[in-house]
Amino acid sequence: MLRSCAARLRTLGAVPGPARRSFSSEKATQKDYSLPNPSWTKDIRLLYDQFMKKCEDGSWKRLPSYKCKSTQRVQNFRNLFLDTKFVEEQTPKAQIFTRSLEEGLGFEYVMFHNEAEKRVVCVFQGGPHLQGNHGYVHGGAIATMIDITAGTCAVLTGGYAMTANLNINFRRPIPLCSVVVINSQIDKIEGRKYFISCDIRSVDEKTLYSEATSLFIKLDPNSLK
Amino acid sequence: MLRSCAARLRTLGAVPGPARRSFSSEKATQKDYSLPNPSWTKDIRLLYDQFMKKCEDGSWKRLPSYKCKSTQRVQNFRNLFLDTKFVEEQTPKAQIFTRSLEEGLGFEYVMFHNEAEKRVVCVFQGGPHLQGNHGYVHGGAIATMIDITAGTCAVLTGGYAMTANLNINFRRPIPLCSVVVINSQIDKIEGRKYFISCDIRSVDEKTLYSEATSLFIKLDPNSLK
Numbered sequence: 001m002l003r004s005c006a007a008r009l010r011t012l013g014a015v016p017g018p019a020r021r022s023f024s025s026e027k028a029t030q031k032d033y034s035l036p037n038p039s040w041t042k043d044i045r046l047l048y049d050q051f052m053k054k055c056e057d058g059s060w061k062r063l064p065s066y067k068c069k070s071t072q073r074v075q076n077f078r079n080l081f082l083d084t085k086f087v088e089e090q091t092p093k094a095q096i097f098t099r100s101l102e103e104g105l106g107f108e109y110v111m112f113h114n115e116a117e118k119r120v121v122c123v124f125q126g127g128p129h130l131q132g133n134h135g136y137v138h139g140g141a142i143a144t145m146i147d148i149t150a151g152t153c154a155v156l157t158g159g160y161a162m163t164a165n166l167n168i169n170f171r172r173p174i175p176l177c178s179v180v181v182i183n184s185q186i187d188k189i190e191g192r193k194y195f196i197s198c199d200i201r202s203v204d205e206k207t208l209y210s211e212a213t214s215l216f217i218k219l220d221p222n223s224l225k
Numbered sequence: 226m227l228r229s230c231a232a233r234l235r236t237l238g239a240v241p242g243p244a245r246r247s248f249s250s251e252k253a254t255q256k257d258y259s260l261p262n263p264s265w266t267k268d269i270r271l272l273y274d275q276f277m278k279k280c281e282d283g284s285w286k287r288l289p290s291y292k293c294k295s296t297q298r299v300q301n302f303r304n305l306f307l308d309t310k311f312v313e314e315q316t317p318k319a320q321i322f323t324r325s326l327e328e329g330l331g332f333e334y335v336m337f338h339n340e341a342e343k344r345v346v347c348v349f350q351g352g353p354h355l356q357g358n359h360g361y362v363h364g365g366a367i368a369t370m371i372d373i374t375a376g377t378c379a380v381l382t383g384g385y386a387m388t389a390n391l392n393i394n395f396r397r398p399i400p401l402c403s404v405v406v407i408n409s410q411i412d413k414i415e416g417r418k419y420f421i422s423c424d425i426r427s428v429d430e431k432t433l434y435s436e437a438t439s440l441f442i443k444l445d446p447n448s449l450k
Contacts, residue, residue, distance in 0.1 A: 093330065093353040094401060097363035100326060100354035105318065128318040129325035138322035139376075139388050140369020147357075147364045163364050167392040176319060 034065035034111065039104025040125065043179035043203050047123045051112045063111040063120075063152065067099045098148060105129040107141070111149065113156055120153040122182040124200075126174060136173040143168055145182055146198050146212045153184040154194040154216035161194060165215040172209045179203055192218040259290035259336065264329025265350065268404035268428050272348045276337045288336040288345075288377065292324045323373060330354040332366070336374065338381055345378040347407040349425075351399060361398040368393055370407055371423050371437045378409040379419040379441035386419060390440040397434045404428055417443040 054060040108125040132138030188195040200210040279285040333350040357363030413420040
C-alpha cells in the first residue's frame with residue numbers, strides 16, 4: 001500500500017492543487033535527479049531530447065525527481081495520512097529507494113506526463129548495481145520501475161493513491177546497463193479505483209520486455225490513522 | 226525472466242548437484258551476507274536464532290548469501306544460458322541488486338529452506354534507503370524480496386528457473402526499519418512450471434502485509450542463446 005505516493009512525492013512539479021504552492025522553493029533547494037548526468041548513455045540522452053521536444057507545445061511535461069527528504073508536500077502528506085511521531089522514530093536516515101544508489105550505478109530515469117492522454121512515460125537506464133541474474137536487470141528493480149511509473153500516472157490523475165495490486169508478466173530479460181521505455185496509461189477509473197496498464201519495451205520498440213496491470217486506490221485521509 | 230536465478234545464485238550452499246562442488250572454496254573467498262551484522266535489530270536477531278535452532282535437526286537449512294561476482298556457479302550458469310561476451314561487455318561493475326546498498330541501509334535478510342516442505346522463509350529488515358512512501362518500505366523493494374524468496378523456493382526444487390509472473394496484493398504498508406517474515410511455498414508443479422505462493426507477515430504473524438502468487442519456468446539451456 002501507499003508506495004505509489006513515493007512516485008507522487010517525486011513528481012512535485014506536475015501535481016495540481018495546494019501542494020504546488022511550495023514547488024518553487026523545493027526546486028531551489030533540492031537537486032533534480034531526472035536531469036541528464038555523465039552516466040547517461042547515448043540512448044537515454046536521445047530519448048530525453050526527443051521527449052523534451054514534445055514538451056515544447058505543452059502536451060508533455062518532464063517530471064522533476066527529488067530525494068524528497070523534507071518538503072512541504074511530505075509534511076502535507078504526513079499531516080493527512082501518517083502518525084508523524086512514528087515516522088520520525090522510524091526514518092532518521094530515510095531516502096527514496098530509487099534514488100539511494102550512487103549516480104550511474106542504480107536507477108537512472110526520467111518521467112514525462114501527458115495529461116490529456118492520461119499517460120506517463122519513463123525512460124529508464126538500469127545500472128550495474130541492479131543486477132539480478134548475471135548480466136540482466138533484477139526483476140525487483142523492474143517491478144520497482146513499473147510501480148513508480150504506474151503510480152505516478154495514478155497520482156497525477158487522482159491525487160494521493162496507493163498500490164493495491166501489481167501483476168507483472170516478464171517476457172524477456174532486460175540486459176544490464178541498457179535503456180528501456182516504460183509506458184503507462186489509465187485504462188479505467190471506478191470511484192477510488194484506478195486501473196493502470198504498463199509495458200516495457202526496447203528503445204526501437206521492437207522488443208517487449210514486460211507487461212503489467214495495476215490497481216491503485218485513491219487515499220482516504222482516515223484510512224491510515 | 227531469469228531473475229529468480231539471482232536468488233539461485235545467492236543460495237549456493239543449499240543446492241544439490243554438480244554446482245555444490247565449488248561451495249567450500251566460495252565460502253572461503255566470499256563474504257556471507259546472511260549472517261548477523263551490527264545493523265540487525267533485536268527482532269531479526271531473535272528470528273535468526275529461532276530458525277538456527279530449527280536447523281539443528283537438519284529439517285531447515287540457512288542459505289548463505291554472496292554478492293556472487295565471480296563464482297563457479299555463475300560460470301556454469303553463463304556457459305549454459307548466456308552469451309558470455311555480451312555479459313562481459315555489459316557488466317564490468319555488476320553487483321547483485323539486493324546486496325548493493327551499504328550494511329543496514331538497504332536489504333538485510335536471511336533465508337531458510339525446508340526441503341521436505343518445499344518451503345523457503347526469509348526474515349527481512351527493510352533499511353532506511355528502501356523508502357517508498359514517507360515512513361514505509363517501497364513496493365518495489367517488497368516485490369524484490371518476494372521475487373527472490375519465491376525464486377529461491379523454485380530454484381532449490383527444480384534448478385535454474387526464471388520468473389514468468391509475479392502477482393502481488395499489497396494489504397498494509399510495511400514500516401521502514403521494521404522486520405517482517407516472508408513465507409514461500411510451492412503449490413503446484415506442472416512440467417517446467419512452478420507455481421509458488423508467498424506472503425509477508427509481521428513478526429507476531431498477526432499483520433498480513435502482502436500476498437503474492439508467482440510462476441517460475443525451469444530454464445531450457447537453449448532458450449536464451
